[in-house]
Amino acid sequence: MASTGRNVKFWELVYKTVEKDLKKKEDVLVAFIHLVLINNNYRSIGLGDSKDIGNENASELLPEKWNADSSCYALRYLSGDKLYLLKVIPSDDNVVVNLINVQDVSVNSVTFNVSSAVKSLKGDTLADIIPNCNEIANKIQYELIKSIKEATTQSCQAQEHRTQPIASDRTRLGQPQHPGLAAGPPDWQARIDPFDYGHADLDPLGRGTGGGMIFDPMGSRHPGIQPGLGIPGQLPRGAVPPGARFDPMGPPDIERQPRPRFPPDSDMPPPGYEDVFK
Structure with missing residues (x-):
């Protein structure tokens, strides 16, 4: 049993405006896709694939010469403040329908077999022309329109997370x-x-x-002493400019008393100490 077209509205109005332009079944299918978009608050603003929104008037009607190029139908729509491009590309007995969200650079596609989708170019009712109009309308609704809105929402959420x-x-x-500037040990x-x-x-x-990257010669035991202020017993005051990289010339333990220095060989026994014949 053929569908009655209860899921779409205003087919008669759209059909009357394009009836004289219909030349082949692909034209009928594009006009029906346009009708489903209109039922979902999309408005046509002209032809082509321009990504700029000018001063075009948004309309529920298809623009003039909408099917002049039968090798690729290219229509522009507004939904809210977002621009969408509708491209319908015939391929053998099928058509590939792309709906592109220009701002979010997201694309959704569906494919229809023209011979099974469109029965005739003329008829008293929508069911006479497109017998399975409700099934086709649902496919456009959920696989094309709703899917691209969900993709747009996910893209916005991902952008917010990245920022x-x-x-x-x-x-x-x-x-x-x-943490690098916090007081106390990490x-x-x-x-x-x-x-x-x-x-x-x-x-x-x-x-x-x-x-x-700078070695502190004083270590944590002398936080109040800075190389630029001089190191007693090693460098005079001002020898190292404040803030300069400082490589110490010796161990930093300046509080330890210097070890006593002995003359050379002071730890050796006197000459002849082990001479048993002396």
Whole structure:
């Protein structure tokens, strides 16, 4: 039993405006796809594949010369503030229908067999021309229109996720947003933070990270002494400019008393000590 076309509206109005332009079955199928788009709040703004929205008037009617190029039907639509391109490409006895969301660069496609989809170019009702019109309308509705809207939503969500600051990941791990500048020794989580590689290189002194590229000759026992202020017993004050890289010339333990120096060979016995004949 043929469908009655209850899932689509205003076929008579669309058909009356294009009846004189119908030349082959592909034209009928494109006109029906246009009708389903109109029922889903799409509005036609002209022909071609331009990605710019000009001052075209949005309309429920197909534009003039919509089927002038039978090798590829290219129509432009607006839905809300988004631009869509409809391309219907005949291939043997089939047509490939592409609906492209220009802003989100997403594409959905469906394929129809023209001979089985369209019975005639003329008829008193939609069912006389497209017997399985409801089935075809549902395929356009769910596999073309609804699918591309879902793809657009997923694309927007992915974009929002990519633009979230990395600091939110550190906060989610219960770590400070700038562990390299935090006071006190770092905890184990801060050391293995996968979002913080290379941070110690940005802070040569390694404050709070245990890293850094500059060796502190004073060590943690002398936090108040800086190389630029001089090192008693080794370098005079001002020998190392403040902030300069400093490679110490000896061990940094400056508080230890210098070891006593003995004359050479002071640990050797006197000459002839083991001479038994002396």
